[in-house]
Amino acid sequence: MLIRRIYDVLFNTFGPQGWWPGDTPLEVAIGAILTQNTAWRNVEKAINNLKKEGLLDIKRLLSLSLEDLKELIRPAGFYNQKAQRLKSFLLWLLEKGGCLTEINESTAEIRRELLKIRGIGKETADSILLYAMDRPVFVVDAYTKRILSRHNIIEEKADYDIVQAMFVENLPRSVALYKEYHALLVKLGKDYCKSKNPLCETCPLKTVFMSD
Numbered sequence: 255m256l257i258r259r260i261y262d263v264l265f266n267t268f269g270p271q272g273w274w275p276g277d278t279p280l281e282v283a284i285g286a287i288l289t290q291n292t293a294w295r296n297v298e299k300a301i302n303n304l305k306k307e308g309l310l311d312i313k314r315l316l317s318l319s320l321e322d323l324k325e326l327i328r329p330a331g332f333y334n335q336k337a338q339r340l341k342s343f344l345l346w347l348l349e350k351g352g353c354l355t356e357i358n359e360s361t362a363e364i365r366r367e368l369l370k371i372r373g374i375g376k377e378t379a380d381s382i383l384l385y386a387m388d389r390p391v392f393v394v395d396a397y398t399k400r401i402l403s404r405h406n407i408i409e410e411k412a413d414y415d416i417v418q419a420m421f422v423e424n425l426p427r428s429v430a431l432y433k434e435y436h437a438l439l440v441k442l443g444k445d446y447c448k449s450k451n452p453l454c455e456t457c458p459l460k461t462v463f464m465s466d
């Protein structure tokens with residue numbers, strides 16, 4: 255099966271990616287919100303600012319003024335929207351008891367609630383579910399769509415849910431596998447399947463698609 259073969263080749267080529275970087279589920283979720291439309295190195299700077307102040311704690315973060323939060327996360331870009339988004343997410347989390355891994359609700363229900371938070375879309379919600387909460391939800395992003403659409407497996411503007419369903423239907427339901435697969439697609443997208451001038455000649459997937 256193609257979807258599984260792609261995974262095997264990527265894993266054998268790149269090895270485990272150790273995703274998602276972060277010491278706690280809260281830090282992972284904050285990273286997922288801050289990484290929207292920006293490079294990870296900028297997110298790291300913002301998270302380090304919070305860490306230095308000992309603020310990676312839901313109550314301490316919520317006690318900050320919006321202005322102070324904006325200043326601290328400024329390196330992540332779009333800090334006005336992201337500070338508001340972060341506050342809304344933290345308020346939701348507090349209402350749920352304050353600990354992501356102890357929320358005793360179905361994955362579908364949590365996803366519905368996350369998607370109601372302004373500025374949290376499917377990719378961010380699913381990243382929080384998978385990487386911060388260990389829920390079996392496959393994350394789809396622009397790299398995933400680019401790689402698959404370049405081989406006509408999906409349309410370039412394919413609907414998020416359709417792409418997600420394709421992975422779920424063709425893989426065992428495994429949190430570890432979903433985590434690794436998404437990380438490997440990001441690695442491939444960054445290093446080979448670039449938006450301009452993809453490096454097809456040396457791409458590890460070249461043989462997979464040629465033999466199909």
Ligand code: SF4
Nearest residue numbers: 404446447452454457
């Ligand atoms: S770099 Fe080329 S061969 Fe590799 S996934 Fe992208 S389009 Fe396919």
